[in-house]
Amino acid sequence: MSISDLTEDKRNIHLLLEYDGTDFAGWQIQAQGRTVQGELARALEILLKEPIRPTGSGRTDAGTHALGQVAHFHTASQLPTDRILRALNGLLPADIAVRAAEEAPADFHARYSAKSKRYQYRIHCGKSGLNRRYVWTFYQELDVEAMRRATLTLPGQHSFAAFCKQNPMPDHFDCQIADCTLERNGAELIFEIEANRFLRHMVRIIVGTLTEIGTGRRDPEEMADLLVSGRRDQAGVTAPARGLCLLRVFYPDL
């Protein structure tokens, strides 16, 4: 009997997760490497004594962090959610924390029920001793106003083919950007973006392109051109995963 059989008879549990992606090969279970999904599955199986493969709202890259990743799993166990929360936090390694565990409707699905997500990307201007695991350390001067001007073209519906690692090829490249901000906080530049879906490496390629605008290598107007051309080879570098953090996943009823 496979893990997914007979889920109708089981409870559906929703988890809110925080993790430091530094020492993970990403979210998704792989043949090799330590993964968040793998550690979570292992802890759930020890706790609930049944094979469980938790489903996430989406993958995060190796090195990418999360403050608000969401996952769900089905279980025959009757263990109350507050005890699941506490026991999982004891069983999980120090770099994963469960922030909340709650009963979810039977049809709740961490990925398919999600209506949007919000990511944050942190650039640190100059060397950072304290937050180095969570920022892209950038040593060149950045023209923040030029970068901000470039972000103004992002809200709305566009094809992000130029800002996507096209392997594997997605069904389509259209994303609806609900919000997009760039703020300076001391030595940090904090970019946040909220959209109904994100393509592979999308935030990191947008940020890489923004930094090339910030250094003056590109004009702010090129951002709009790239949305039209859809040419990945004309967009900027892929910013490192360490600066990226999944802040929140939004659901219609949660």
Place this chain on the structure above:
Amino acid sequence: MSISDLTEDKRNIHLLLEYDGTDFAGWQIQAQGRTVQGELARALEILLKEPIRPTGSGRTDAGTHALGQVAHFHTASQLPTDRILRALNGLLPADIAVRAAEEAPADFHARYSAKSKRYQYRIHCGKSGLNRRYVWTFYQELDVEAMRRATLTLPGQHSFAAFCKQNPMPDHFDCQIADCTLERNGAELIFEIEANRFLRHMVRIIVGTLTEIGTGRRDPEEMADLLVSGRRDQAGVTAPARGLCLLRVFYPDL
């Protein structure tokens, strides 16, 4: 000839430092263990080719972090400060960053010229995956209002004998608290305190006592009693070093 000889002929350089204290045995050079001062001295000696022992604004405990530690050193080198900054950041390990390097007046002294300091202490309510190196993870419920009420007695001049590791014994226990705040930010409680001087473990014992007020083990009024009694054995536990960060050192003319 010792390091401190003939400083009059030398330039005085002021450094603003940030570090992640997790993997250090504190600021001060010791016979054993990796220290911030030791790493800085080593990098300065490689760069400037003379024996240098930088002077800090004060020690930080093993595991305590800094966003704004200040140090000074004297050098015969004529290397411009922007090149000192860049070269030091290259020579120093990843967990120490020099945020600024500037010429200082000959009589500037990182410790004796300081007029006050500001520390931050972060308590995380429940397990933290992302910021676990920088917070005290606290699993009991905390009554933040009771804790805040207790902090109201701290501003002004008091003897902090009850909030001091009395080994070695300081000259006196009087400290002038200029400001003291306790804020909630999501799952974090952020305590900040600014004073003309801090005794050994002072912030950590204040925070430990505050948490005992937060759990209801003590009344908020006990904070005032402790300022009067001066009895270390009647105050609370010493909160772990990992939650503490030296935010800033203030000088009259900087």
